[in-house]
Amino acid sequence: MPKSKSICPNCGKEGVEAIVKRGYLGHATSRISSGSKTKYFRVGESVKIVSGCYICGKTLKELIKINNDGKSSHKQRIRRLKDAGIPTRIEG
Ligand SMILES: [Zn+2]
Numbered sequence: 001m002p003k004s005k006s007i008c009p010n011c012g013k014e015g016v017e018a019i020v021k022r023g024y025l026g027h028a029t030s031r032i033s034s035g036s037k038t039k040y041f042r043v044g045e046s047v048k049i050v051s052g053c054y055i056c057g058k059t060l061k062e063l064i065k066i067n068n069d070g071k072s073s074h075k076q077r078i079r080r081l082k083d084a085g086i087p088t089r090i091e092g
Pocket residue numbers: 008009010011012013015053054055056057058
């Protein structure tokens with residue numbers, strides 16, 4: 001897997017090395033009364049940071065922690081929205 005420069009989750013500059021799996025466009029066909037409808041959805045790319053940042057000096061460990069903190073707070077936000085009865089599904 002080739003490594004490429006990626007955005008540092010701490011300083012937002014291209015100072016880290018990461019292994020990037022490209023996203024792709026998927027589709028699903030659903031049958032409705034007037035025929036069939038194809039929905040497209042984007043499968044997100046995944047970025048795995050494999051080095052510290054040479055710009056802000058954060059180590060790999062610190063960057064992974066920052067990434068995980070961001071993910072968990074995002075999940076909490078979605079859970080709060082669901083509790084409030086707000087649909088979180090995004091139609092594309
Ligand atoms: Zn940085």
